[in-house]
Amino acid sequence: MDLENVCVVLPAGGCGVRMEMDTPKQYCKVLNRPLILYTIHSFHRLSWIKMIVVVVDVSYLEFMQNLLTKYKFTKVKIVTGSPTRHRSIYNGVKALETVCKPDDVVIIHDAVRMFTDEQTITQIAMAAKEHKASGVYRPLISTVIAPDSDGFLEESLDRNRYRASEMPQGFHYSVISAAYQKTTDYDFDYGTECLLLASKYSGVKARLVEGSSNLWKVTHKKDIFAAEGVLKESDISVCLNCEDIHLRESLMKQLQHKKFKIHGLQEGQNKENNVEPSVFIHVLDCNEHLTQHMVACSDEFISHCDNSACYLLDRVLLLVVREIPCESNHLTIIRLMQNLKKIHQDKETLVYCVVYQDETQIEQLIEMVTSVVWNRDPVLSGQVLFVS
Numbered sequence: 001m002d003l004e005n006v007c008v009v010l011p012a013g014g015c016g017v018r019m020e021m022d023t024p025k026q027y028c029k030v031l032n033r034p035l036i037l038y039t040i041h042s043f044h045r046l047s048w049i050k051m052i053v054v055v056v057d058v059s060y061l062e063f064m065q066n067l068l069t070k071y072k073f074t075k076v077k078i079v080t081g082s083p084t085r086h087r088s089i090y091n092g093v094k095a096l097e098t099v100c101k102p103d104d105v106v107i108i109h110d111a112v113r114m115f116t117d118e119q120t121i122t123q124i125a126m127a128a129k130e131h132k133a134s135g136v137y138r139p140l141i142s143t144v145i146a147p148d149s150d151g152f153l154e155e156s157l158d159r160n161r162y163r164a165s166e167m168p169q170g171f172h173y174s175v176i177s178a179a180y181q182k183t184t185d186y187d188f189d190y191g192t193e194c195l196l197l198a199s200k201y202s203g204v205k206a207r208l209v210e211g212s213s214n215l216w217k218v219t220h221k222k223d224i225f226a227a228e229g230v231l232k233e234s235d236i237s238v239c240l241n242c243e244d245i246h247l248r249e250s251l252m253k254q255l256q257h258k259k260f261k262i263h264g265l266q267e268g269q270n271k272e273n274n275v276e277p278s279v280f281i282h283v284l285d286c287n288e289h290l291t292q293h294m295v296a297c298s299d300e301f302i303s304h305c306d307n308s309a310c311y312l313l314d315r316v317l318l319l320v321v322r323e324i325p326c327e328s329n330h331l332t333i334i335r336l337m338q339n340l341k342k343i344h345q346d347k348e349t350l351v352y353c354v355v356y357q358d359e360t361q362i363e364q365l366i367e368m369v370t371s372v373v374w375n376r377d378p379v380l381s382g383q384v385l386f387v388s
Helices: 035-044 058-070 085-094 118-131 173-182 185-190 194-202 221-235 245-257 290-307 327-347 359-375
Strands: 006-012 049-056 076-080 105-108 133-139 145-147 153-156 163-172 207-210 237-241 261-264 279-285 315-322 349-356 384-386
Touching: 006 035, 006 085, 035 049, 035 058, 035 118, 035 221, 049 058, 049 085, 058 076, 076 085, 085 105, 085 173, 085 185, 085 194, 105 118, 105 173, 118 133, 118 163, 118 207, 133 194, 163 173, 163 194, 173 194, 237 245, 245 261, 245 279, 245 359, 279 290, 279 359, 290 315, 290 327, 290 349, 315 359, 327 349, 327 384, 349 359
Parallel strands: 006 049, 006 105, 049 076, 133 207, 237 261, 237 279, 279 315, 315 349, 349 384
Antiparallel strands: 105 163, 133 163, 145 153
């Protein structure tokens, strides 16, 4: 079964009360990017997704439009939300009225579920195409109980029978549109489950698909830190250019320990599983051509970024230099790095330089390199870091 003309509705009008922050959680920064960009990217990268409707609060319309323009998301339409989740989703569904045929699939997803993989999206779309409605679930982790009006246990549900409903969910356009047209004010104001509306008002029972463990929702402050860790482990791939065999092997071992994907430039290895390298490490010898080599590495790196696919995380250029013998050379490298920083700021890339003396500092060098790659601190971009 081929997929085409699949559309997506992302409700993103919530205020994030549980996050206890002034900024709604969908706009909180995760590795220097608003969270919602990662969710949009999950769908936008798929060729068979025709349009993504993002439903936002009116106060974020301009902000959202600027983000879409900046990151070249061309398949996204923005509409204003309403006071409740279901009313906002309905606004998004109505925005597709002239885009979707009755049996086209519409996927509904939460803007703060960042890590939806292509396999899950495809399974949901295929199941919705065949069965008119589909949803993803996960096993219950905790037992669900119900208290009575006095605060005492009234009921406990069997975990083996019940499941946790997750997102995304898929529907024929005619099914979800008709369901919302018939929905009562009570369900609009207090309902939370789209699959139930399809069953209750359109008479369609959803096909359920077991989902992966990455479908969790960013809800609390701690989830932001968890999301950063997941992104670093899953999305960081390193292109390593180092002629010193011992140093290269030691670096590769430590980077792989951090679960980074490794690309060996000098061995002619290219993209692994179609993953673009996001970190480029060049180990350079200190000679009379050092500054020219550093500039050449920077130019090559920027050219690669300009010609490669959209990548949300800050890309990193790390120049490792062995043995800068005199202080005047130190100052030359420091000034050069400050100039490179200005160039890379415009490109939203990060550039660092790490200097070490000899083989006795290899262990400390490896620790520093892996720390720089893992932390990707924009404050340190343009700095020369000396291994001591």
